[in-house]
Amino acid sequence: MLKRLSFLCAALIALAACSHNGSDTTAPQPAPAQTSAPAAPASAAKPATASSAAPAAASTAAASASTAAAPAASATAGQKPSAPAEPFVDNGKWVEGKNYFLIEPQQPTGNPDKIVVTEAFSYACPACNAFHTTADQIESGLPSNAVMTYLPVSFRPDENFPLFQRAYFAAKALGVAEKSHDAMFDAVWKSGELASDDLTTGRPKPQSAWPTIDDVAKFYAKYGVDPKQYVAVANSFSINTQMKRADDMVKAYGVDGTPTIIVNGKYRFTPGDAGGYSQSIELTKWLIAKEAAGK
DSSP: OOSHHHHHHHHTTOGGGTOSSSOOOSOOOOOOOOEEOBSSGGGTTSBOOOOSSOOHHHHHHHHHTGGGTGGGBOTTGGGSOOBOOOOOOOOSOSOBTTTBEEOSSOOOOSOTTSEEEEEEEOTTOHHHHHHHHHHHHHHHTOBTTEEEEEEEOOOOGGGTHHHHHHHHHHHHHTTOHHHHHHHHHHHHHTSOTTOSEETTTTEEOOGGGSOOHHHHHHHHHTTTOOHHHHHHHHTSHHHHHHHHHHHHHHHHHTOOEESEEEETTTEEEOHHHHTSHHHHHHHHHHHHHHHHTTO
């Protein structure tokens, strides 16, 4: 993905290579290259041009699909110790259209009592793998008025994204997505048991060698899930429906690459937009405070 792991390693050398503004002088932990949606089926391996607004049709679909975000929510997020809410202070550090982008129209989250922070991601995305410990920090640092959800994307079938979208929703339905979340990244990018890429060369495997839903079922068996039950759930009408709804939400949010953080269906940004990993945490907290203050 985007020249795969060799490019990822190069991107980790300098933030300017992948930052939205390319002018951060604080040398934060650099963000990896973002995995982008294909511009067209004929050139799927090439990054797409950033879109400036969500399609209107997708907006309508996402409104009817707002409950799809609820199954993706961390089941115990509300039970974890919450960080204190931060007051909203606008000192000009974060600039709309540069560090974060307005989603128009704002999309429903399915949880009106909380400010919902969503990561659009894929287990098959190397940039998401590099970012996921930061996403964990974002979740653990949320104030009590916010909750974290995850939105798996499918827009790179050439990278086996649809399989991992299905895998996530099936694991969520069976109650094992949260406790296996980090381990799933490891299964793809460390042990390679669920890798679609050759981890030695960084090049894609032939599709005949890609992991299947049966391989994924074996992984979740480690968490007490019967493989036959997992496969049945993964191929069910309910999971197919959730996948379609997730695709609609991705379009409505204007997500064209991963990882992307969405705050309350209203704002989105990538680690590159924010300026790095630590800045992504800071910007998330700032947007939560902004939304809570009604600004």
